[in-house]
Amino acid sequence: MYHHCARPLDARRAFDEIPAPNPIIVTAMASGCARNNLVYPALAIFRSMVASDSAGVVDEAAALVALSASARVPDRGVTGGIHALVAKVGLDGNASVANTMLDAYAKGGSRDLGAARKLFDMMERDAVSWSTMIALYAQNGLSAEALGLYNKMLNVGGGIRCNAVALSAVLLACTHAGAIQTGKRIHNQVVRLGLEENVYVGTSVVDMYSKCGRVEMARKAFHRIKEKNILSWSAMIAGYGMHGHGQEALEVFNEMRGSGLKPNYITFISVLAACSHAGLLNEGRHWYNAMRKEFGIEPGIEHYGCMVDLLGRARCLDEAYGLIKEMKVKPDAAMWGALLNACRIHKNVELAEIAANRLFELDATHSGCYVLLSNIYAEAGMWKDAERIRVLVKTRGLEKPPAYSSVELKGKTHLFYVGDKRHPQHKEIYAYLDKLLERMQEAGYAPNTGSVLHDLDEEEKESMLRIHSEKLAVAFALMNSVQGSVIHVIKNLRVCTDCHTAIKIITKLTGREIVVRDIKRFHHFKDGLCSCGDYW
């Protein structure tokens, strides 16, 4: 009773008054501790139970409590230790115990996916084991492994059927990989099984379509969810937001409030991000103020980040800087990065230097901001300063994380790094790109060599730009798809200025529509224009 009332100390007092507690009461005590986040006491109780276990009374329930507690401890190796104790009392063959252990190995401080997989391969597997392992891969960004295991479950899983948990997990893997074709196939499966109404599966489908560039499909799936929760609504708002559809995002937000659900911390991140992507300054200001006053939610670093983006975009650079100075949370690198980016767009060198210096203090190894600052100098004609920063990058030995872009073709994902020659079609791709570049230059495209961070002459700089991953991916997709189909490219970093300009021109020249998902948002290129309005 005390535990359920979140009063662990009273529970402990009552427990201590029992002269000879039996294993049932001891397990109840441990479970109560775990429920109230007292994971170490919970584990201690289990350890002493095993130590004094002469008659084999430590049962499945006690093991489950201990294992689920071990998944919440920040130290490494705790699950392994409990595993040994569980084995000592002969409970490691128990199906529930093994499944709980599987999850615990990959969570908490252990984070050992390899150990989880090893256990998975050895144990007797049921539907829960398969979905647990698939979910673990998906949550840790190992999309290919998650998809592979999902297929394996259906083919050689010993008659294990598809279930809601495995489906939402594998949809998450499609989302990360941007694998729309596979995602659609899974969605068909969802429809066949009548699981569209399931809030977990439905929300996963919504998020998958949004993040794979099909926000209209996301909306359709959204309407099919029977009992939408705060996550479903937030996903839909975020979906519209990342595509630059700010009004639609706000309409969904209104609908949500109309339905009686209270927005939470994350909902407001989605709302403010949507305002920021669409440049809705007044709406953004309104909801930023309302979240505190009407909903009692204190803005966190993410909300400030959205506001700095939004104000910066609207040329209110001083207000953005003022907001950073007055916020109660310590500004992080992303915050100064947002201001720095706004300075790039509005060519404010003075404030850019302030932002960059604060950024360097926080993260001196972040090569992206050196590039940004150097570009700002270069665009302002301050070549010496631009050069100084470039030298700094070299002497400090900072490497940009490798940029890559990917395109899905007939269900297979093709990955391109800068200057990649690993693709079997690479010769044709480069030849195609050269021809295209000629036509682009005739149409007025001039390579923006200011954004190349190398000590090279102009010609060499142009060839550096030519081989950018997004250009390779676009060229490959153009070569291999039919006129009229929309090309979808996914990039792991922000799309570069030159590629952004280039793709706009490509859509004009070819009459094709190109959608690029970068690390921040979607860019819908059509007829020579981009949905971001050149702000990103």
Added chain:
DNA sequence: CTAGGGTTAG
């Protein structure tokens, strides 16, 4: 007495 897998931001 107890317990195992899933979805939202960036």
